Amino acid sequence: MGMEYSAQFQKLCQIEARRSLIIVGIVAIAYVMLQFFMLPYGNAFKFLLPDNEVSLSAKSGYSSNQSSVRAEKEGEINPSSFVEVVREDDKINDDDDVNEDDNVSKEFDRTKQDIVALEGNDRDESLGLDKPLKFLDVMEDNNSKVEADNAGKSEIVGLEDQNSFDSGLELNESSSFHGNENVESWNQANHLQAENVRKLPDSDLDVPKNDSEVMSVRRRKKVRPGMPPLSVTPIVKMNQILARHLASSSKMEIFDAKSKIIYPTVSDVDKELHAPVFRNVSTFMRSYELMEKTLKVYVYRDGKRPIFHQPTLKGLYASEGWFMKLMEGNKHFVVKNPNKAHLFYMPFSSRMLEYALYVPNSHNRTNLRQFMKGYTEAIAAKYPFWNRTGGTDHFVVACHDWAPYETRHHMEESIKALCNADITIGFKIGRDVSLPETFVRYARNPLRDIGGKPPSKRNILAFYAGNSHGYLRPILLKHWKGKDPDMKIYGLLPTSVSRRMNYMQHMKSSKYCICPKGHEVNSPRVVEAIFYECVPVIISDNFVPPFFEILNWEAFSVIVAEKDIPNLKDILVSIPEERYIEMQLAVKKVQRHFLWHSRPVKYDLFHMILHSIWYSRVFQIRRQ
Structure with a gap:
């Protein structure tokens, strides 16, 4: 009798063991399938490998031109998403860059004359145009210092200490950063001059179109510098594009501002405004009032001078400098808590970017664009706000002729206030803002000599x-x-x-x-x-x-x-x-x-630029 019970118990154990193995197998298969379908190619089976066997391949599903970053291990940050290499998809193609930069040296000679003394700051000798610049010195955390005992770790300038990252902000597995070997290669990349950065062929780049991809790569037709445009968009056509944009935006963006702007209740027009110069003066008044009451802007403090936070207030490109100065010093619109912000300002100077990084007579601006790409990715890694909207609520104000090129691809969905407002090179009516190019002769008194004869x-x-x-x-x-x-x-x-x-x-x-x-x-x-x-x-x-x-x-x-x-x-x-x-x-x-004023006044140039950025955000078309 005891033998019979023992045999039955062993048989029951075998059945239960088989059942457990089947359940475990089903769960494992389901998990693998979930990893396969939910993650980009190349990441699905990485959980089966030890950490030291995860390769940093350029073919990874998340390439460095993506700003949606995920974590593989707490406290590990990959600088490859910040600098890495100059890629062929960023460069478009060698012929295009050569053609596009035929006039670069002439433009540099012209703009070189406009360099003014930087108030209160001597130019760093390391930023001399004939000397290499440390690419990563742009990013500086203004809130924390790197402890000495972290010297063995890779230091990414501009990102906080790894332990200060929000647990909800993850880093890309394919961008993980391991060991002293990578630290050494990172430091080498940090000291490369931009013209010597190696390039990967197209075959090494496999950028999947997935939901997590934020910065899309788009190819454009070649632009023929120094030649008439292949196509012409007359002012009448521009008006039609703008009208379609304003009519097609179907989702309210910032509270109920859009409906109040479209259906203004303003009965009395401000006597300070001249109605004929506006498309619709009532619409403008209502939008301007809502901006003053509603708009909050967060200004990123990351980045080192002179490229960031150092406004140039004199010369051809003074518009970006005056806006930067007045925006960073503003107390009405600027908030310290980014969670309260409707818009996010990235305060870089396209003029100083060219001054600091462009190599004279190189006819190559790729390092300038790569630099801004790295800055954007670092912002996306450090803060959750870029990835939350794909950058649609972020904006830059840039007046240099090269700004459209410098912000191409990685800021494609952001609002760009540009002096070079050219439809043929990517300026989008209804999203981007045409920035007035103001030649300021006297920084202390920008209104000197104003007016003319009757x-x-x-x-x-x-x-x-x-x-x-x-x-x-x-x-x-x-x-x-x-x-x-x-x-x-x-x-x-x-x-x-x-x-x-x-x-x-x-x-x-x-x-x-x-x-x-x-x-x-x-x-x-x-x-x-x-x-x-x-x-x-x-x-x-x-x-x-x-x-x-x-x-x-x-x-x-x-x-x-x-x-x-x-x-x-x-x-x-x-x-x-x-x-x-x-x-x-x-x-x-x-x-x-x-007109610029040392202290902004109602309806002046500072407020008009900010209003156009606000207006763009309210009516912005969100691409699905």
Whole structure:
């Protein structure tokens, strides 16, 4: 009897053991399948390997150009997602970069003249243009210091001590950072000059299109520098694009601001505003009021000078510097708690990025773009806010001609306020903001010499003087230089002429100021003409004028197609005197929106830039 019970018990144990093994097997298969379908290729079976066997392959499912970062081990950070290598998909192709940079050395020589003394800060000798720059020195944590006993670990400048990371912020398994071997290779990469950074072929890059991918890589058609655009988008078409954008945004973004802007309840228009210069003055007023009441901005403190937090307040690129200075010092819109912010400002200077990193005569700006890509990825790794929206609530303000290139791909969904507002190189009407290019001569008093003669005393029909940059200005000079006494068209203003009447006096005495494009579509002469109360004549196909979503440029400017340069005088003469008087008055009224003040005032340039960024965010189209 005892033997029979013993046999039955052994049989029952065997059945239960088989059943347990089957259950374990099913669970294991389900887990493997879940890993396979939920994670990118190459990550599914890494949990089966020991840590020291996880390879750092460039073919990993999460490449370094992604800002959605995951953790493999607490306290381990991979700098490969910050610098790594210059990749072929970032570079587009070698021919494209060479073609796109034909005029780089000329542009550098031109902008080099605009470098001003950096107030209160001497230029670091390590940032000399003829010396290598430590690529990672940009990122600096302003809130914590790295302890001496962490010296054995890899130090990623700009990220907090690994232990201070939020447990909810994970690092990418494929970007894990292991051992002293990787520390050594990281330090070597840290000291590489940008022009010597090695490149991986396309075959080594396999970037899957998955839900976690934030920064998409897009290829664009080659741009032919120094040549007319292949296609032209007239101002009428730009108006249609803007109208479609405003009508198609179906989701309220910031509280109920959108509905209040679309259906304003404002009955009395502010007497300080000149209605004709706006598309819809009531809409603008309501949006501006909501911005003042609602908007909160968080300013990232990460990053070292001079590329970050060091505004240039004088010269061609002063717009980005003045905005940076006033935004960082603002107490009404800026919040210290990022969880309360609607927008996030990344305060870099495209001018100082070029000044610090570009190698003269190299005809290669890839290191500038790679630098900004690393900064963006570090921000995404340190804070949860970028990944939360894919960067759609982040913005930059950059005035250098190269800014569209420097922010390509990795800031594709962010709001970019750019002086180089060119539709053909990726400027998006309704998302991006056309930033006015202001040439500030006197940083201590940016309003010095403002204004000009009244219309009755402006005896010059049209005026232009300047360098022959780009393909368009030589055409203008060919048709009009010295051809007509009413058309004061020069190259550089001759000394014999400037002795009698200098450049500023010419603008103050002219009815129309000609503003042709140079190397790029933007020109400081547009704002300069408004400053001296001269009606601007914009000759630049595919240029989106500043604050295009708000202002009615046809009320205070003349927009001429490049092909119509031979008919320029006929176009200007055909404008009735009454119409000119209206436009000149509109120029004087709109002038207040293009002025910098040491302490911002209502409706000034600082508030107009911030309003356009706010307005873009409210009506922003979210790509699914």
